[in-house]
Amino acid sequence: MKPQRTSISSHDYDGIILDMLDDIVLAERHAKRLIDRIDGISQRTTLCLNIDSYLWILATVAVAAFMVGTFVGYAIHYWGD
DSSP: OOOOOOOOOHHHHHHHHHHHHHHHHHHHHHHHHHHHHHHHHHHSOOOOOOOOHHHHHHHHHHHHHHHHHHHHHHHHHHHOO
C-alpha cells in the first residue's frame, strides 16, 4: 500500500505565509528593541578611571605575580612530597 499524498490547499499556504510574516515582524521588533537598548547603553556616561601609567604598571605586576605564585604553589602541591 502506497502512502497517500496529502495536498495542502491554498488556504493552508496563506496561513503558513502569514505565520512566517508574523515571525519576521516580531524578530524585527526584537532587533529594534535590542539596538535601542545597546544605543542607550553606549550613550551613558561611564565610570572613567584616571589612573596614571605607573599605577597601571604596578597593577599589572601585581596580577602577574599573583598568577605566577598561584602556578608555582599548585606545581609544588601537585609534584611535591
